[in-house]
Amino acid sequence: MNSNRRSWLKQIGLGVAGLTISRLETIASPAILSANEFIDDKPIRLSSNENPYGPSPMARKAMADHLLESNRYGSAQMNELIAALAQKHNLSSENILMGAGSTEILDIVARCAALKGGSFVIPVPTFAFWANMIEKTGFKKITVPLTADKKIDLPAMLAAIQNDTKLVYICNPNNPTGTMLEREQLVEFVKKVAEKALVLVDEAYIDFTEQPSLSNLVAENKNIIIAKTFSKIYGMAGARVGYALAHKDTIEQISQVTTWANGSSSVVSVAAAIASLKDEKFVKETYSKIHEARKYTIAQMEKLNIRCIPSNTNFIYFTLADYKKDYFDLLKRNNIWGTYIYEEQGKWSRITVGKMEEMQQFIKAIS
């Protein structure tokens, strides 16, 4: 077998001819599987804010246990996951819409808000793939720059709202800057915006902070939608599970722009998500390892004259303005993925916080 094919087989891990129960047990066993086991000549992947430790041991076992149920639609598992999430957020099942990652949720909310045209307000830079998509339908984008310390400028966002504005997007903590808004200010802002338009709060990274979710606001307010994901702290980016929390009428309304509400994730992914919610040990360990590696990385980068914005997430935003080497070339030559360019023609970039040993290699590469 040539090495490309072998490495491809190793990467996919599942679904190959000859998959045996003992192989499944290997995959499910955290003691045997290392996160890198299937990948030869692997790059260091610091580009997409993934969790290098996941899926959690309990999630891996659930995936293996449910693989052979993939011939059936997974409504029963999905209902179980929705019930578990309702309990977690102290809401009811009617307050939840599931998607294939929170990307699908952002798309659905944007599509729904854009149905009657008008505009939406979004900070720059932020997580904006969905915005690029919806703009093409004629929904007008109104952008609002960040403050000098790279935070979302709430007064400016409020001032940017027009009579025809249907949607305002806030990512808290913000991607790519890693900055977080004060909760009290955010609550005040969200309530004010909700008098005029839908406000979508993306909490993809809030689990890396101590700040509570805004989920407590949705049952009382039809114009507030929270987007959440299993891709980050739960380490399930490739499994594609995310969800919206909103008033039950809002969930019903946004569900109209999707053909099969709650039908996008596989039975294997849903089973893993249910198990992930129970694996508190994994979440705590991820949290503390990421915090430790982040602290190390920022301290080392500052020594290299790379000024970093204080981060509340599993990534770091920094300026290359005073760094004299060719940062992007060094990454490329060291097989490190992380080339994201933002603001001031590439003076700002973002790097994901991986494992400590990955961050040590990253620092070595740019030193």
Ligand SMILES: Cc1ncc(COP(=O)(O)O)c(C=O)c1O
């Ligand atoms: C802020 C933010 N929201 C949403 C997503 C989408 O994540 P997913 O579709 O994997 O849930 C990402 C992915 O990186 C993100 O950074």
